[in-house]
Amino acid sequence: MDADITLTVDGQVRQVRVDTRTTLLDALRDRMGVTAPKKGCDHGQCGSCTVLLNGRRATTCLALAVAHDGAEITTAEGLADGDGAPHPVQRAFLDHDAFQCGYCTPGQICSAVGMLDEARAGHPSAVTTDLVGPVELTDAEIRERMSGNLCRCGAYVNIVAAIQEAAR
Template sequence: MKDTPDPGPTFPIALPIQLAVNGKRHQLDLDPRASVLDTLRDRLGVMSVKKGCDHGQCGACTVLADGKRVLSCLCLAASYDGADILTAEGLGTVDQLHPMQQAFLDHDGFQCGYCTPGQICSAVGMLDELAQGMPSHVTPDVRKVAELNDAEIRERMSGNLCRCGAYVNIVSAIREVGQGQAASAALPMPVAREVTR
């Protein structure tokens, strides 16, 4: 009688994972190797997230995970258990677009549109990083909050490729939204008034 080799430890075929995607909570049993990108597209039918290179080089799959921009093709879904994932289609509605979505339309910031959802998510995350004072490679003084200018926008968006070459219009769209956010942040907050009856 032959000795059978020890198969080694057994691992679960699927892991229970919970994700909130565009405000809707999902309980899933996933292969531990499943990426956030494949989970969104193949399991949840969220098609705004695009698979471009599948190697983290093009940015087409960019989403916001707990408010931070990530390349979903490089993220294991198991590592994002409990996370809030926001895609471009979750930023606004058809009747009320997110300001970044509207700016991309107004400035014609797309041609074929394949990279656009990732560009929009990256732009929203990038403006938040800028507002938090995170410097970039081109920030002149890392001790100060960077000024929103074209060089900062280009550097911070350099991970998102547009094969059609709509970069000039993408930068214009992001600049408009960023300047609008800066202007609204500079406005004084309304004073709460006591309500009497």
């Protein structure tokens, strides 16, 4: 069964027809040609498909497109400004060589942007000791909060350094 939905993707309002079984990830990649979100596992286990969904990080392979009619989506491509200047998190990833093959990278970057917002809003993580005060973004906090995004090239220490820089 097909359904027509509307998505705002990186600032553009777009209509798309999807199979009701189509994931948000496949709607973006296969139906709309938006390939910044990557498919690494299709099971919500690797984080490559992470975007900002209505402002919060989400794994789009675990979301059915038809359930997100009207949603606003920002991908890594949309984080860069229109003149091609990278987002501060992207700039930090470049400066710290926080990636190699680049396949997990758009997801890492969307996840980092969403994670920084969560930390600023005071959301605790599993390693947060002080649940009342503001979150201090230690390396351990960043590692914990970014562990939903796998990187097989093993750039984690550079990813943490990049996020620390972007958080300053």
